[in-house]
Amino acid sequence: MFELCRPVLLVTGGLLSVVALAMCLPAAVDVVHGEEEWLVFAASAAVTFFFGQLLMTANRGARAAQFSVRQIFLLTLVGWVVVSCAAAMPFTFGLHLSATDALFEAVSGVTTTNATVLRGLDAAPPGILLWRALLQWLGGMGFLVMAVAVLPALNIGGMQIFRLETSRADEHLTPRLARLAAGLLAIYAGLTLLLTLLLWAAGLSRFPALLQAMSTISCGGFSTSDGSIGHWHDPAVDWVVLLGMVLGGAPFGIYFQVLQRRWRLALQNTQLRWYLTIMAAAALAMSGWIIVETNVKPLPALRHGIFTAASVMTGTGFATLDWGQWAGFPTAVLFLLGLIGGCAGSTAGGLKVFRLQILYATARLQLTRLLRPHAVLVTQYERRPVPDVVAESVLGFLFVYTLSFALLSMALGLVGLDFLSSISAAASALANLGPGLTPSVGPMAGYATVPDAAKWLLAAAMIFGRLEMFVVLAVFSPSFWKP
Numbered sequence: 001m002f003e004l005c006r007p008v009l010l011v012t013g014g015l016l017s018v019v020a021l022a023m024c025l026p027a028a029v030d031v032v033h034g035e036e037e038w039l040v041f042a043a044s045a046a047v048t049f050f051f052g053q054l055l056m057t058a059n060r061g062a063r064a065a066q067f068s069v070r071q072i073f074l075l076t077l078v079g080w081v082v083v084s085c086a087a088a089m090p091f092t093f094g095l096h097l098s099a100t101d102a103l104f105e106a107v108s109g110v111t112t113t114n115a116t117v118l119r120g121l122d123a124a125p126p127g128i129l130l131w132r133a134l135l136q137w138l139g140g141m142g143f144l145v146m147a148v149a150v151l152p153a154l155n156i157g158g159m160q161i162f163r164l165e166t167s168r169a170d171e172h173l174t175p176r177l178a179r180l181a182a183g184l185l186a187i188y189a190g191l192t193l194l195l196t197l198l199l200w201a202a203g204l205s206r207f208p209a210l211l212q213a214m215s216t217i218s219c220g221g222f223s224t225s226d227g228s229i230g231h232w233h234d235p236a237v238d239w240v241v242l243l244g245m246v247l248g249g250a251p252f253g254i255y256f257q258v259l260q261r262r263w264r265l266a267l268q269n270t271q272l273r274w275y276l277t278i279m280a281a282a283a284l285a286m287s288g289w290i291i292v293e294t295n296v297k298p299l300p301a302l303r304h305g306i307f308t309a310a311s312v313m314t315g316t317g318f319a320t321l322d323w324g325q326w327a328g329f330p331t332a333v334l335f336l337l338g339l340i341g342g343c344a345g346s347t348a349g350g351l352k353v354f355r356l357q358i359l360y361a362t363a364r365l366q367l368t369r370l371l372r373p374h375a376v377l378v379t380q381y382e383r384r385p386v387p388d389v390v391a392e393s394v395l396g397f398l399f400v401y402t403l404s405f406a407l408l409s410m411a412l413g414l415v416g417l418d419f420l421s422s423i424s425a426a427a428s429a430l431a432n433l434g435p436g437l438t439p440s441v442g443p444m445a446g447y448a449t450v451p452d453a454a455k456w457l458l459a460a461a462m463i464f465g466r467l468e469m470f471v472v473l474a475v476f477s478p479s480f481w482k483p
Contacts, residue, residue, distance in 0.1 A: 006059045007067060008075045013055030015079050019086050020049035022134055025184045026127035035125045040094035048086045072150060073474045080463055084110045087135055094128060096132070100452045105458040109135030111466040112143070112347060114221030114317035114434030115458065117448045122225050124399040126207065132222045133211040140218025140347040141188050143466060144252060145181050148345050151356070157397035158355055158390045161381060162344060191217050195244045202236035216244035219347040221317030221434055228443055235303060238320055239407045242307050249314030249342030250275065270382055275313075275343050275353045282333050283309040289330050290321075297361045313337040315349035317434035317443060324435060324442015331437050334423070338433045349432030349465060351401060358386060400469050405430055408461050415453040429461035 027041035067075070088106035091097045097105065102118045109132055118189050121129070151159040195213035200206055208224050215222045225231035229241050250272060257266040266272070270398045289303030290296050296304070311318045312334045323334060341350010361379045370378055379386040405426055412422035417440075424436035425447075435443035440450075447455065464472050474480055 004068075004071060005074070006061075008071055011075055012058040012079055012082055013052045013057075013059070014082055015053065016048050016086055018051030019083055019138075020045045020052060023048065023090065023131070023140065025134065026130040029130050030125060030127035033126050035127060037094045037125045037127050038091075040090055040408050041127055041131070043087040044086075044093065044397065047089065047198065051086075057364070070480060071152065072154065073320045073471055073480070076146065076150065076467060076471050077463075077475050080110065080467060084463070087131075088366060090128065094125070098452075100455050103446070104455045104459050105132075107462050108137065108434065109220070110139040110142075110220050110223060111432055111462040112136045112139050112220035112315070112349070113429065113462045114215075114315075115429065115433045116222065116434070116446050117455070119226060119446065119448060119451075121223065122231075124224075129211055129224050133214040133220075135222025136218045136222050137192070137214040140220060140248070141185060144188065144347055145186055146251070148184065151468060153469070155393065156468050157387075158358060159344065159468070160393070161354070161358075161386065174215050183256065184252060187259075188217065188250060190248055191244070191255075198240045198243070199237060202240050203234055204232070204237060204310075212241060213244065216241050216316065216318070217248045217347070219245065219248040219314045219316045219342065219349070220430075221311070221315075223318065226444070228317075228319040229307075230322075236298075237308055238303055241318060242303075242310055245310045245314045245316045245318070246276075246279070247350035248316070249310070249346050251343040251345040269353045270358055270457055271357065274357055277307075278337070278340065278353070279309050279313050282313070282337050285333055286330055291347050303359075306441055308334070309337060312350075312433060313340060313350070314342045314346075315433045317428075317433055319435065319443035322442055322444045324437060324439050325447060326437075334437055335427060338431045341431055351398070351431075355382070355394050355397065357381060358391060359398065361386070362391050362395075362399075369438035397469070398472070404461075404464065404469065408457060411457050412454050414449045415457070417454055425450075425458060426461065429458045429466035432462060432465055 014098060020467060023041045023045035027038040027045065030036075030038035030041065038059060038216055084103065088099075088102040091102035091105050092099065095102075095118070097117070104115070105117055107113070110119070118124070147159070148162075149393055151157075152162045182303035192213050195216055196210045198258045199212055204212065211224050214220075223229060223231070229238060251269065254266045254269060254272060283302075283306040286309050287302045290301040290305055291298060294301075305321050307318070309318075315338070323330065339351055340356055342348020344352045344354045358379070358381055361381065365377050365379050368375065379391055407425040408430065409422045412426055413419060418438075420436045421436060421440050424438050425441050426435050428434055428441070436440065439445060447458070450458075
């Protein structure tokens with residue numbers, strides 16, 4: 001048992017050391033702005049670095065280069081939880097939040113969920129604002145590497161279908177995992193820089209532009225204002241953030257192909273086509289509703305409709321309008337978009353578009369078999385046959401997702417949330433969207449007034465959803481700990 005955990009603790013110590021170094025950035029920003037909160041970040045960095053080095057020193061003899069499948073499962077869960085706990089310290093000592101609120105904010109940041117308990121962000125210290133954006137940026141990058149390199153190898157929820165794509169791409173792009181991670185980081189950082197420059201050109205000052213860009217490309221959604229992106233009332237800012245959300249929710253493998261000028265291969269990606277088609281259809285429906293029900297002019301309505309659809313589908317949670325106040329048709333559309341989510345291999349949350357494609361192909365195949373019982377038919381994805389084990393994995397993932405949503409909704413109702421808020425908050429937490437679809441948990445309201453018991457449930461659900469559920473279930477399975 002101890003030998004199973006030692007490599008995990010070694011790498012966890014390294015992650016804590018990286019978090020400690022990241023804390024130095026907001027400390028430096030607070031020093032430049034003359035804010036006393038730099039002491040909080042400096043002390044938090046020292047404590048985090050100490051424990052990180054302690055874990056690394058105590059387990060230095062462990063062989064971390066050859067991880068077993070069980071160790072990968074354990075490292076994924078432990079790493080996310082431990083980093084979240086360390087990230088909560090600046091919120092606890094800097095903003096004097098309770099342990100519940102601080103951990104909730106940290107988990108929301110690391111999982112790029114955008115469920116916040118903070119108010120008065122417009123007057124918050126710059127170090128805290130940078131820390132929130134850093135958590136989402138690092139969390140988005142961490143999940144991106146996990147989605148491309150780890151989940152396909154663990155055969156989770158049908159992600160193994162991308163293992164062949166990764167191997168094929170490795171021959172041209174990334175022969176080793178380290179090179180793959182480096183390439184993803186370069187693209188991720190490049191897109192962040194591009195969005196920062198575009199937001200700066202659109203009228204934002206440099207610091208807010210950087211923070212919005214970090215939260216946008218990570219599909220995180222933490223803003224520097226209580227009014228989210230709607231605070232600026234600037235169409236140019238809206239369009240730039242919209243572009244960033246669409247890019248963040250698209251499969252990052254596409255960007256490798258674009259850089260190699262393999263345009264045709266990128267355009268033939270069916271997941272990307274479904275992603276853009278669903279988003280466009282929902283955006284048009286939302287825009288029409290805004291025009292009819294709120295008497296907004298067509299062009300602004302189109303902008304708000306597209307922005308809202310992209311924000312909810314990618315799980316970013318930015319808002320130009322308070323869609324938590326809407327009811328009826330738009331709420332149903334947004335609820336469905338939040339469940340679907342973005343593409344596999346992106347920073348977005350939700351079920352992922354490729355699973356919807358496989359479910360659709362499987363259902364269509366079953367219908368065809370009813371009409372032609374003797375025909376030999378095979379489910380296909382990207383013009384390739386889908387193994388039965390992949391289809392079964394997707395169906396199993398959908399069952400666990402649905403069951404988790406139902407149980408979480410009931411638990412939230414049990415601790416004090418009303419029916420609609422329970423359903424909305426449960427769906428948003430599992431899909432890593434953040435803001436709910438009711439006034440009490442909407443994008444302009446936050447989760448400050450939610451009972452502490454509900455915050456613990458939602459924080460657990462954020463990690464559960466971000467780690468594709470089966471990672472957590474595997475670790476808590478009794479058979480996992482058997483020799």
